[in-house]
Amino acid sequence: MHFSLPDLFPRGLHVERAARLASPADLVWATVGNLADGTIGEGLIERVEVTGEGAGAIRRFHLPGGLSLTERIEHHDPAERCYVYRMIDHGPLPFTRYLGCAQVLAAGPDAAVISWLAMAQPIDGEAEAAQATIEANLDHVMAALKRRFGG
Template sequence: MVQAVIAKKIEAPAEKVWTLSNWKGCEALMPIPGQMEGVSFEGDGIGARRIFHLDKVRLGGGSIVEELVSIDERRRHYVYRLADNGPLPWTDYEGVIVVTPCGPDACAIKFSVDITPLDISDEECRHIWVTHALMDVARLKEELGVQ
């Protein structure tokens, strides 16, 4: 099993970042070039699913399905798991996203994961996941118009 964490400071209020990074907020970030072409949703609340449609050129297309495990809007925190890995080289994936204020005009966003590689090394798995998480942060900053 691989555990990985990235945390980045963003020069924008926590509430603005949470609006774009919460369970359904990611829709405003689509597409994420080289990663996701779009997202759709099934259901609401715990057990809801979101289906990410993967980039055809870089990832070969297809989709992955995530399921909401828990959410705390007040703490800006949610847990999700992969219900369908699609073509990705891992299984038993559980992720957490947390947004924490750093004063009124900045915040930290933290992505963490427990994941089991499929037919790749732990190092390669971690590298792929971190690369994708950093692409998410870059897209978030781009949408917010911050560095």
């Protein structure tokens, strides 16, 4: 990835996940890189709404009970199969200043690795809940992509 995540400000939490998928990287990217695709939120979100395209796009995840989370895409690079996003409305989540990066890497002609990084600052007294929430979300993303693409 040519885009480096600058250390814009310190974040207390850092979570990384990666999974091998049994599908070509371009096929996986067609889902992961499509900001309006709801695969990564299957079972957790009701719908995804996207305004704009690529860097600068706004993506809103609509959750049950009328709640939502909103992200701004900071970087979107189809050639590198990666994007960086910043949560701009955290809704009820126990953290703030969330920055994430997803990248799909080729692992041979018929396999890919999905790599996901998330950083955030827990709200005072919420460090354990924030860590658990981010880990559970990324674990959910990995499981959803494995169901879709094999793993």
